[in-house]
Amino acid sequence: MTITFNNLLPFPLEEYPHGNESVWKNNFExxxxxxIVLNASSGKGKSTFVNMIYGLRKDYSGELLIDxxxxxxxxxxxxxxxxxxxxxxxxxxxxxxxxLTVFENLQLKNELKQHKTDxxxxxxxxxxxxxxxxxxxxxxxxxxxQQRVAIIRALLQPFELLLMDEPFSHLDEQNASIALxxxxxxxxxxxxxxxxxxxxSYHGFQYEQELxx
Numbered sequence: 452m453t454i455t456f457n458n459l460l461p462f463p464l465e466e467y468p469h470g471n472e473s474v475w476k477n478n479f480e481x482x483x484x485x486x487i488v489l490n491a492s493s494g495k496g497k498s499t500f501v502n503m504i505y506g507l508r509k510d511y512s513g514e515l516l517i518d519x520x521x522x523x524x525x526x527x528x529x530x531x532x533x534x535x536x537x538x539x540x541x542x543x544x545x546x547x548x549x550x551l552t553v554f555e556n557l558q559l560k561n562e563l564k565q566h567k568t569d570x571x572x573x574x575x576x577x578x579x580x581x582x583x584x585x586x587x588x589x590x591x592x593x594x595x596x597q598q599r600v601a602i603i604r605a606l607l608q609p610f611e612l613l614l615m616d617e618p619f620s621h622l623d624e625q626n627a628s629i630a631l632x633x634x635x636x637x638x639x640x641x642x643x644x645x646x647x648x649x650x651x652s653y654h655g656f657q658y659e660q661e662l663x664x
Contacts, residue, residue, distance in 0.1 A: 584600075
C-alpha cells in the first residue's frame with residue numbers, strides 16, 4: 452500500500468505554522484509495509500491525521516491518495532472494502548460497545564472475516580492479562596482494560612495498514628510492551644505495517660520511520 456500526501460492541510464490547522472518536517476503542507480509518500488511512529492504533543496493533529504487516512508474527515512485542502520486513487524473520489528463501497536480487507540484501526544476513544552461483553556465485542560468484529568478462532572481470541576485476552584474479563588460488560592472495565600480489548604479487536608481482520616491513535620495512553624510500560632509485541636507479531640503475519648501515534652513514549656519499540664507534525 453502507498454499513501455500519498457499532496458499539500459494536505461486540515462482546515463482547523465490552517466493558521467498554525469508548519470515546518471519542512473511536518474506531514475502538513477508537504478508532499479511525500481508512505482510505503483507499506485512499514486512500522487511508523489507519529490510523535491507529537493496534544494492538539495497538533497494526530498487524531499486528525501489518523502481519521503483522514505481512515506476516511507472519517509473531509510475538512511482539508513490538498514490531496515490524500517491511497518494506491519494512486521484520491522480518497523475524495525472513494526465511494527461508500529470503496530471504503531467498506533478497504534476497511535474490511537486492508538485497513539484496521541484502534542480509535543483514541545476506542546468505540547467499543549459498552550453494553551456488550553468483552554467477547555461479544557470481539558466476536559462482532561471477527562464475524563466479518565472469520566479471521567481468528569474463538570480459542571485464538573481468548574489466547575490474546577489471556578496474553579494481555581484480561582482473560583478473566585471475557586464475560587464482563589465493556590462499560591465495567593477500566594480504561595486500560597478497554598484499550599487492550601480495542602487493540603485485540605483491531606487484530607481480528609486482515610490488514611495492510613493498522614492505524615493506532617495513542618493506543619497505550621492508559622497502559623503501564625509492561626502491559627504496553629506486551630501489547631506491542633502482539634501487534635508486531637500480527638502485523639508481520641499479515642505482511643502489513645502500522646502507523647502508531649504517541650505523545651512521546653515509544654515503550655522500547657524499534658520503529659522504521661518517524662513522522663512529525
